[in-house]
Amino acid sequence: MRLLRIVPDDTKFDFMRFRRVSFPISAVLSVIAVFLYFNHGLNFGIDFIGGTLMEVQAKSGPADIAKMRTTLNGLGLGEVQLQQFGAPTDVLIRISQQPGGEAAQQAAVTKVRQGLGEEVEYRRVEVVGPRVSTELLAYGTIGLVLAIFAILLYLWFRFEWQFALGAMIANVHDIVLTIGFMSITQIDFDLTSIAALLTILGYSLNDTVVIYDRIREMLRRYKKMSMTDLLNISVNATLSRSIITHVTVTLALLALLLFGGRAIHSFTATMMFGVVLVGTYTSVFIAAPILIYLGVGVGRTEAADMIEAPAKARP
Amino acid sequence: MLYFTRWRATAIVATALLVCLCAVPNFIDEKTVQSWPKWAQRHVVLGLDLQGGSHILLEVDTNAVRKEKVEALRDDVRRVVRENRLGSPAAVTIRGTTVEFRIREGADPQLALTKLRELSQPLGGILGGTGQRSVEVVDAGGGLFRLTVTEPALVERIRQSVEQSIQILEKRVNELGTVEPSIQRQGIDRVLVQVPGLQDPSRLKEIIGKTAKLTFRLVDMSMPAEQALQGRPPADSEVLYGSRAENRQPYLIEKRVIVAGEDLTDAQPGFDQRTSEPIVSFRFNTNGARRFAQVTQENVGRPFAIILDNEVISAPVIREPILGGSGQISGSFTVEAANDLAILLRAGALPAPLTIIEERTVGPGLGQDSIEKGKLAALVGSVLVIVFMLVTYGLFGLFANVAVAINVAMIFGVLSLLNATLTLPGIAGIVLTVGIAVDSNVLIYERIREEVRHGRTPITAIDAGFSRALATIMDSNITTFIAAAVLFYIGTGPVRGFAVTLGIGIITTVFTAFTLTRLIVAYWVWWWRPRTVPI
Numbered sequence: 001m002r003l004l005r006i007v008p009d010d011t012k013f014d015f016m017r018f019r020r021v022s023f024p025i026s027a028v029l030s031v032i033a034v035f036l037y038f039n040h041g042l043n044f045g046i047d048f049i050g051g052t053l054m055e056v057q058a059k060s061g062p063a064d065i066a067k068m069r070t071t072l073n074g075l076g077l078g079e080v081q082l083q084q085f086g087a088p089t090d091v092l093i094r095i096s097q098q099p100g101g102e103a104a105q106q107a108a109v110t111k112v113r114q115g116l117g118e119e120v121e122y123r124r125v126e127v128v129g130p131r132v133s134t135e136l137l138a139y140g141t142i143g144l145v146l147a148i149f150a151i152l153l154y155l156w157f158r159f160e161w162q163f164a165l166g167a168m169i170a171n172v173h174d175i176v177l178t179i180g181f182m183s184i185t186q187i188d189f190d191l192t193s194i195a196a197l198l199t200i201l202g203y204s205l206n207d208t209v210v211i212y213d214r215i216r217e218m219l220r221r222y223k224k225m226s227m228t229d230l231l232n233i234s235v236n237a238t239l240s241r242s243i244i245t246h247v248t249v250t251l252a253l254l255a256l257l258l259f260g261g262r263a264i265h266s267f268t269a270t271m272m273f274g275v276v277l278v279g280t281y282t283s284v285f286i287a288a289p290i291l292i293y294l295g296v297g298v299g300r301t302e303a304a305d306m307i308e309a310p311a312k313a314r315p
Numbered sequence: 316m317l318y319f320t321r322w323r324a325t326a327i328v329a330t331a332l333l334v335c336l337c338a339v340p341n342f343i344d345e346k347t348v349q350s351w352p353k354w355a356q357r358h359v360v361l362g363l364d365l366q367g368g369s370h371i372l373l374e375v376d377t378n379a380v381r382k383e384k385v386e387a388l389r390d391d392v393r394r395v396v397r398e399n400r401l402g403s404p405a406a407v408t409i410r411g412t413t414v415e416f417r418i419r420e421g422a423d424p425q426l427a428l429t430k431l432r433e434l435s436q437p438l439g440g441i442l443g444g445t446g447q448r449s450v451e452v453v454d455a456g457g458g459l460f461r462l463t464v465t466e467p468a469l470v471e472r473i474r475q476s477v478e479q480s481i482q483i484l485e486k487r488v489n490e491l492g493t494v495e496p497s498i499q500r501q502g503i504d505r506v507l508v509q510v511p512g513l514q515d516p517s518r519l520k521e522i523i524g525k526t527a528k529l530t531f532r533l534v535d536m537s538m539p540a541e542q543a544l545q546g547r548p549p550a551d552s553e554v555l556y557g558s559r560a561e562n563r564q565p566y567l568i569e570k571r572v573i574v575a576g577e578d579l580t581d582a583q584p585g586f587d588q589r590t591s592e593p594i595v596s597f598r599f600n601t602n603g604a605r606r607f608a609q610v611t612q613e614n615v616g617r618p619f620a621i622i623l624d625n626e627v628i629s630a631p632v633i634r635e636p637i638l639g640g641s642g643q644i645s646g647s648f649t650v651e652a653a654n655d656l657a658i659l660l661r662a663g664a665l666p667a668p669l670t671i672i673e674e675r676t677v678g679p680g681l682g683q684d685s686i687e688k689g690k691l692a693a694l695v696g697s698v699l700v701i702v703f704m705l706v707t708y709g710l711f712g713l714f715a716n717v718a719v720a721i722n723v724a725m726i727f728g729v730l731s732l733l734n735a736t737l738t739l740p741g742i743a744g745i746v747l748t749v750g751i752a753v754d755s756n757v758l759i760y761e762r763i764r765e766e767v768r769h770g771r772t773p774i775t776a777i778d779a780g781f782s783r784a785l786a787t788i789m790d791s792n793i794t795t796f797i798a799a800a801v802l803f804y805i806g807t808g809p810v811r812g813f814a815v816t817l818g819i820g821i822i823t824t825v826f827t828a829f830t831l832t833r834l835i836v837a838y839w840v841w842w843w844r845p846r847t848v849p850i
Contacts, residue, residue, distance in 0.1 A: 003706070003707060003708060003709050003849075004706045004707045005850070008708075009764075010770060021825075025696065036742075038531065043456060051433035055681065057680070076708060077681040088475075100668045101670075102374075102671065102672050103670060103671075104722060105671075106520065106524075106671050106765050109674075110517070113515075113517070115543060121678060121680060122514075122515070122676070122678055122679055123677070123678045123680055123681035124675075124678065125516075125674065125675070125676040126674065126675045126676075127671075127674040127675075128672065128673050129671070129672040129673060129674050130376070132372065132672050132673045136807075139805045140805070142805065143801050143802065143804070143806070146801050146805070147798050147802075150797045150800075150801060151794050151797050151798065152794060154797060155794070158790060183471075183760065184334060186485050189809075191806070191810050191812065192585075192740060192813075194810065194812075195806070195810045195813050198798045198799075198801065198802050199798065199817070201798050202665035202795035202797075202799070204793060205791075205794040205795070206751075206754070206791040206792070206794060206795050206799075207791075208795055209787070209790045210758065210790075210791055213787045213790055213791075214787075224744065228461045228562060234593070234633050237765065238761075239758050240576030240764070241754075241758055241761040244707060244757045244761070245705060245750075245753070245757050245758075246701060247752040248700050248704070248749075248750055248753045248754070248757070249750040249754075250695040251699040251700050252699070252746050252747065252749055252750045253747075253750075254699070255692045255693075255695040255746070256692045256696065256743060256746055258690040258692075258695070259688060259691045259695055259737075260688055260689065260692040260743070261684065261685060261688035261689075261692075263364070263681075263685055263688075263739055264739055264743055267740065267743060268743070269660060271747075295660065308810065314400075
């Protein structure tokens with residue numbers, strides 16, 4: 001049986017040449033992402049801004065959203081959002097945080113239950129008061145920062161500091177772009193999004209570490225090879241693994257995205273973007289070439305550049 | 316790398332088998348499992364998002380606790396002042412969170428300081444031996460004293476409040492007849508109530524949210540309540556409103572409590588014999604019965620009020636002295652309301668009000684849907700990955716699939732051993748672990764392919780492939796594990812479920828990569844003595 005070879009055996013692609021394109025592109029995209037974050041914002045869910053979320057299902061036939069909207073708007077609960085959720089019978093109701101502290105949130109739920117009565121089944125009710133939401137946001141942010149530093153520390157311990165720094169830049173880049181993605185798509189940003197971000201962090205690092213491992217091995221083995229050649233060989237050698245692994249992760253995520261239901265939809269969509277699109281690109285086009293700028297292998301002959309330079313100078 | 320001593324191979328297989336076996340109780344009928352010995356019954360618990368249920372986080376009203384503490388201190392100071400003739404008890408006032416007192420002219424400030432200091436006790440309990448005291452007494456000069464309840468004393472009181480609240484809530488929730496409720500402390504001032512399988516948690520919230528402070532007091536007849544509302548009510552009376560059933564009518568009620576909820580020994584729902592209206596009948600303990608008898612004897616013809624959480628439930632007129640130590644409360648109840656009130660009275664009052672600060676309820680329908688969707692996604696994902704691995708690596712793909720399958724079984728085994736909770740994000744974690752587990756095999760096989768390309772013989776290529784790849788697997792998995800650990804540490808509820816399965820998945824992945832996959836390949840090499848590696 002002939003086995004599948006996604007990447008031909010002796011691929012020698014000059015990845016490092018693309019750093020002159022990939023770095024500016026990434027820089028521009030990162031700036032856009034930051035700009036989006038500050039101007040467009042994230043679609044914060046009730047976990048972080050407080051409020052009430054109810055998923056209801058009409059007991060007979062498709063839900064009459066217009067009628068429900070009229071009923072709920074008449075309750076004087078401020079902003080009430082209704083949205084079809086998956087099946088036509090299902091409706092997601094979002095009620096912004098009520099003024100008047102923790103007890104007011106509970107009172108709002110009771111009002112909605114009385115308003116909609118027995119015509120619907122209450123599949124999910126989530127009420128997050130102002131105190132809890134503030135804490136969750138703080139814990140989420142602290143967790144993300146803590147994870148980045150813990151991983152950095154580990155890499156510093158296992159590799160040289162340049163590698164740790166390179167991995168961190170690649171990481172922050174991934175997180176920033178993913179947040180940009182969340183801002184553009186206005187995907188729900190809730191507790192599971194923090195979980196998604198942390199997993200993307202782990203996966204992307206996983207990838208970066210595999211390539212760095214190889215680079216370190218090559219640095220020890222070939223003392224005289226130019227840095228660009230060495231990085232190219234390392235990336236090419238791990239390319240097949242990177243692609244096969246990402247195909248399998250994509251397959252698993254695809255199954256979750258298509259069949260996992262709405263409850264984890266925002267989680268898998270974010271993971272798909274972060275792991276598949278950004279993570280792969282970053283480890284090859286950012287994490288590896290950045291080592292050149294961080295001064296790994298200083299003193300090695302820049303063979304490729306030396307050949308190029310005289311070539312241009314020749315009449 | 317390919318050589319295993321016999322005992323080592325046995326140990327590896329035995330470990331994997333044992334861990335996989337732990338997962339067995341999850342797939343067997345619950346009734347059968349219950350007949351097994353306790354140690355064999357450990358299984359995965361479905362999270363509230365999968366089986367449906369309510370997660371309710373309550374917080375003790377720390378301001379109420381503080382207020383109560385300061386008022387108790389004021390009363391203590393008044394007693395000291397009276398006993399030692401230091402001045403007028405009315406001169407003891409509360410200013411913010413401190414109690415202030417100015418001694419009368421000619422009283423000995425030194426004596427006052429000594430006596431007031433006696434109110435301050437060293438803090439025992441968990442803070443024992445720190446030299447902290449419960450009250451801080453400051454002589455502000457000019458005969459003015461300031462007393463403050465110290466922060467550690469307050470924290471200690473809040474801790475006790477939470478402890479007592481948990482006990483009372485347990486009694487209340489158990490009376491509702493729910494299955495396996497869990498009530499735990501969270502942080503210093505919070506209680507987490509988790510009750511599986513409720514369609515509508517309104518009644519649960521009603522039951523756990525009530526302080527249920529019951530008092531019997533006399534109605535003050537010196538002026539109508541409306542007049543007291545407009546003017547000033549008498550110093551030892553206050554205006555309270557009737558419950559909704561009583562049309563929120565105002566009453567002027569004496570502050571003095573005749574009998575309180577603590578003096579009840581029993582409360583049962585029932586029906587009034589004449590009107591067949593739902594009622595709650597109760598019994599006082601000896602102490603309560605004696606006091607109630609005395610007051611009703613002296614006040615025949617006057618109304619008294621039954622007050623629950625500062626709300627008048629009913630205010631009947633005393634027609635004859637109540638000497639038997641039992642009585643009934645009627646307040647236009649529904650059958651359910653009477654039942655709930657009886658539960659609340661039997662369980663006793665909460666030491667301080669609790670507020671619901673977070674609620675997450677999932678109906679059983681959605682839970683079932685989520686389980687089915689999770690299963691389908693896991694199935695489809697697994698099939699896709701299995702086929703892809705077979706297409707890419709052939710025989711070695713089969714090895715990888717076997718290793719990954721054992722890996723997933725082991726995850727369930729460890730989850731069962733820990734009696735861990737499986738949530739929907741937890742299932743996502745397992746699906747992602749499949750990705751990581753496959754990756755470890757990919758790393759090994761790609762390395763073997765490379766070594767073969769460099770012209771090594773099959774056995775040395777496999778050997779070198781394993782030894783080089785395992786170092787990388789270690790490094791890459793530790794970084795992911797760090798992310799999982801942080802998630803576990805900061806996460807709550809569902810996120811934590813994700814972190815648990817991801818973390819366990821990483822450990823089992825590293826274990827299978829280092830032992831099982833190697834063992835399988837080693838046995839294959841030993842059996843077939845291959846001349847080429849089919850990879």
